[in-house]
Amino acid sequence: MPVPGSLKRRPVDERELVELLQRQFEIKPVETKAYLRLLEGFDMTPHELGLALDIPLAETQALLERMLLNGLIIRATGSETRFAPLHPRMTMTNIFKIYEKGVIDALRSHRTTVDRVVNMLEPIYEERKIHRS
Numbered sequence: 358m359p360v361p362g363s364l365k366r367r368p369v370d371e372r373e374l375v376e377l378l379q380r381q382f383e384i385k386p387v388e389t390k391a392y393l394r395l396l397e398g399f400d401m402t403p404h405e406l407g408l409a410l411d412i413p414l415a416e417t418q419a420l421l422e423r424m425l426l427n428g429l430i431i432r433a434t435g436s437e438t439r440f441a442p443l444h445p446r447m448t449m450t451n452i453f454k455i456y457e458k459g460v461i462d463a464l465r466s467h468r469t470t471v472d473r474v475v476n477m478l479e480p481i482y483e484e485r486k487i488h489r490s
Contacts, residue, residue, distance in 0.1 A: 400433040
């Protein structure tokens with residue numbers, strides 16, 4: 358673990374980050390871009406973020422709701438509705454937990470299918486054994 362204060366800011370290749378998160382965790386590019394804008398700047402209102410991303414306000418509000426739901430951002434304190442990014446470690450933990458749940462759910466679904474197919478085919482196999490005797 359790096360010593361506090363030893364981390365140096367390095368430029369982020371936004372395209373590479375967008376592609377990586379989309380490929381590995383199915384994060385929509387606009388979510389990654391929005392998170393980066395919030396991370397690089399100040400807490401933003403939906404209007405400010407929409408301008409930064411060049412998307413309509415209605416789309417921005419839906420985006421922010423998804424990001425809140427997925428644990429990427431929080432509502433910032435204050436009288437005006439603003440949003441702030443969570444720490445990158447917490448954000449990636451939340452992304453991974455959602456991805457992990459999806460993988461586990463898919464495995465359970467496949468296991469159910471395997472059991473169903475076995476139950477469908479087993480009588481045929483057993484009947485085959487009886488006829489060969």
